[in-house]
Amino acid sequence: MKAAAFDYVKPASIDQVLSLLQEHGDDARLLAGGQTLMATLNMRLSEPQLVIDITGIESLRGISVQANVLRIGALATHTEIESSPLVARHAPLLKAAAPHIAHRAIRNSGTWGGSIAYADPAAEWPTCLLALGGNVIARGPKGERRIAADDFFTGLYSTGLQPDELLVASEIPLAGADHWFGFSELARRHGDYAIVGMAATARCEGSVLRELRIVLLGVDTTPVRARQTETLLEGQALDLVTVTQAVACLRSEIDPLPDLTNTSDTKRHLAGVLLQRMLPTAAAL
Amino acid sequence: MKRDTVNLEPGIDQPKPLTPVSDDQRYIGASVPRGGIERLTQGLGQYVDDIELPRMAHVVFWRSPVAHMRINKVNAEFARAMPGVLLVADGQDLAKMCKPWVATLGHLVGMKSAPQYALALDRACWQGEPVVALVAETRAEAEDALAYVQVEWDELPSATDMLTALDPSTPLIHPELGDNLCFTRSLDAGQVDEIFAKADVVAAIDFEFGRHTGVTLEPRAQIAHWNPAEQRLTVYHSCQAPHMMQDLYGRQFGLPSSAIRVVCKDVGGSFGIKVHAYPDDFATVALSIMLGRPVKFVADRLESFTSDIHARHHSIKARIAVNRDGEILGFDMDDLTGIGPYSMFPRTSAIEGNQVVNLVGGPYKHKHYRAKLTVVFQNKTPTCQYRGVGHPIACAVTEALVDLAAQKIGMDPLKIRELNVIADDAYPTAGASGIKFEILSHQACLKKLRELMNYDALRAEQAALRKQGIFRGIGFATVIELTNPSAAFYGVGGARIASQDGASARLDPEGNITVLIGVGEQGQGTEAIYQQIAADAVGVDIAKVRVITGDTDVTPYGGGTWASRGAGIGGEAVLLAGQALRENIVKVAAIILKREGATLAVRRDCIVDASTGEELLPLAELGRIAYFRSDMLPADFTPELMVTRHYAQRDFPFIFTNGVQASYVEVDPDTGFVKLLKHWAVEDCGRVLNPMLVDEQMRGAIVQGIGGALLEECLYDDSGLMLNASMADYLVPMSAEMPDIEVAHVQTPTATSKLGAKGAGEAGTAGAPAAVMNAINDAIAPFEAHVFSQPITPQKVLRALGKVR
């Protein structure tokens, strides 16, 4: 369908964006990559009065290492993340996850900020951000603040961002030498939203895992940390017994939401399979 | 009838294996790339939406948001005031101009359906039925204004579960019909009860086939242009049957056919979706007549999912009886299928189920067959013919039963098929359902498949991998597919659908050949094979042949594309016309050269001496004289360098083709995911006109069948609302999951035509779901598990394996 009519503005600075957000509130939508917004506009699921195009703001671009974090600008595209040597070295989880995001043409336009702010529970970046223990840097009229990933995803398509704030970047702790990560998702077609997916990170001490973050996508209204399973595995040597226990724990701790073709039970089962196959890769280190 | 088995060496073509149709056959039988498609690689196609006409307006439809509603009032006052709006019309308005129709066929005895209007009149009976039409200067303005159309409606109780469609407590969709039954049929051949009672083994399966739809990449599209000054209607239509639409517009609007021109240029995929007459089509014409301006309709993708025809929703209980020695004794089948609230116009929604009855068990020798068909109305999108029609269902039912029987008696599934297929020398014969076979080649195809796929090696691989916990499966499907239909399909039932076709062939002054034919091109390569046939039939270089199709003002009256008739029927008309033209060319040459016609031939754009090959007169020179120098010809001789010939297949109801497919899969027993490793098809479509094009028809058709087997389903909630009506949620095959597909050919020509060609467009879709389902069940056989519900989702596999509830 054709989108309903709207006004369009392309501000040159973050301050201009903030002022427009204050003025127009819910009548406005931010346009970054547009890969989600444009589809909803084309289907007339959303009919804003004003579209604020933030792609002209240079300070939102770029991937860089600053102090001890990897900083990913809101406008970094999925393709830029996928092919960035800095990401490959410091957050290899993202490089592993990137090819699962839709298809090349979408990845060329879609942005980190757009994906995190939209917070689709089946999307890869929110899950990865949570698995990496990163944060969101939000800029509002009162200035800048950092929101930890653990506090950021609050509900279906809901985040800790205030209506008058703009997501400007994320910071991700640099992967250490003992960093282990895993990413896997089950989708019937390459590039589709997955039935269920998992991103995990940990520090490896021999075959013992510490500071685990095991995050599931596609099972709830937000990406979900399997905290009980993380606790179970914390400081444990990985062997067949612990893996089996972890899988059972994961299956009992989650209560997945069904989708059109998969019951809660199926998702529960599949989540366990993902963990079963992912954990042994840590022991191999 | 001579049969030539070619390609015993997999993948290798043997040139000219059959009796040639011309004495210098260069193109028929060769993998000639399609001339004229370069423009499609340059973005220079002419699809309907590419066409802009002066003062062209755009229509959008207000469609019912629920499965069943009473329409109380349409208030268009605000909508009419919106910018760019030209017209808002409802069912009452259009009923004044366009007659309702009832889609039944006389030879489907007892079939009933209710009158349907271009826009719903009192009630809308499915989610997506068009109720109000709004025309504006641009599509965007039309959609803007559509939001202001106010329809007052009350929801009505609906019938959305086909299992209960005939229960007394289920709401009647059309009370005047008495029940929700569209059509029923019973067939009883032999002594099924006796035979089943005595058989060593009876295997029974309950099948589910999910409703699905065609998803042509170019949506349905049409421009209706009523010219009030000329009192003529021109319709540019993305469709398969221009003459049929011309006839229907004429009859529904009370216009003579001569006042109607239908033009089909480039069509972005059709597969049967675009061979039916939609209420939208009639509405758009009516609107153009009302406005006196061209009106364009392009179905948006979202509206396509609930307004394009659906197909293939069946719930089937079936049994097979076999003896321990592997002899198949009989089949017994009960088929329940749910269509829409109306049978679809004009080909009817009972044909699919009727074909399932006709085709179950088809490849095999048994004599005992009982079948029952119940076709019930539903408050869901209407259904009708979609590539393969009933074949994918019938083949899946048959082939799964054969595999299960083989499993139960411990016989190899390829062997049981080899034992039971009708022998290659048994023709002509009839199947147990009464279908008549001219000549098939099941045995030759099975033999070839075994070699092509290196069956023994695959079985060994499967066994070795099983020991490592990797579960692969091999599945077969023996296929029969009807093609080259006679009037037995539609004509005898009263539908004005042509089973004959005509082609005109003309020698132009420069020595080019122009061929005009009503059977059109939707991507399968119809125009290319006609170029090949005409070039060989006349005796010219293929670059000199131009084919014009799909325009009722220009081409002979014909049937268009359906039931895989383009090659066998259209091709024969082209051949006959080409040969007749060649004769007439020789007559002219004989006069000019003052020689006996029998001593002359047309070869490579030239009149030559038939025995020595000496070039005597270029065709361009013959053309110049014939057209511009009548003074050089005798007074009693007039060149006739344009001829028209017609052809209808009248020897059999259909000319069946056959083939066999195999699928090799790997099933992950922990995730239920199925990986398609490879697919093979050996097909016999008679004389192969262009092996590459047949290969590609097979591949495309197979992948479309795989879609139904693994991915595609229109999902509904209990109230009859489609849950996955978008491109993101309705899953079609994409490249990463599809296998490489190897195709080989056996050629058993039909004797019913000089060309000997049968159809090839649908057999791939007929066999693929069966082969894939059988392969999956073969893979999970060690777990004593089966899945007989399509699409086969990971969850269904996991349930069969007991991994999830």
Place this chain on the structure above:
Amino acid sequence: MADLYPIKVTVNGKLHQCSVQPRTHLVDFLREEMGLKGSHLGCEHGVCGACTVELNGQIVRGCLTLAVQADGGSVQTIEGVSKSGVIRDLQEAFVRRNALQCGFCTSGMLMATKELVEQMPDANRAEVRDWISGNYCRCTGYHAIVDAICDVLQQRKEAIA
């Protein structure tokens, strides 16, 4: 509501100054304003890939891109890359292998393929299938398309060697 937004966009090498409604997506702009009908619309959800065009050197979903976002930028469509000859080998391979039937997906498929052969000249068959999995074809079943692309990858490698 403002009516039209001025844009300057280079389309197939030629600079155009136009005024567009902000809501107009790039493909509608190309088809309606520029008369370039080669880019097609199959869904307008961003799923089917028929609308794939090149914006600022990268393939994008034309239906998910606003025309105003092309302001100051450069667009290449199937018409442009055909005229420049840069995909002639791909076009010839597609015809030779019959990697198109109805042709509706072909514009988008070729645009996506152009970026593939540029970005991944050593792509293997599986990588080709992965890359083009964002372009829906209902006619071919993909096998011939993959063959055509692999032909060209091989040819281009040999040309360099």
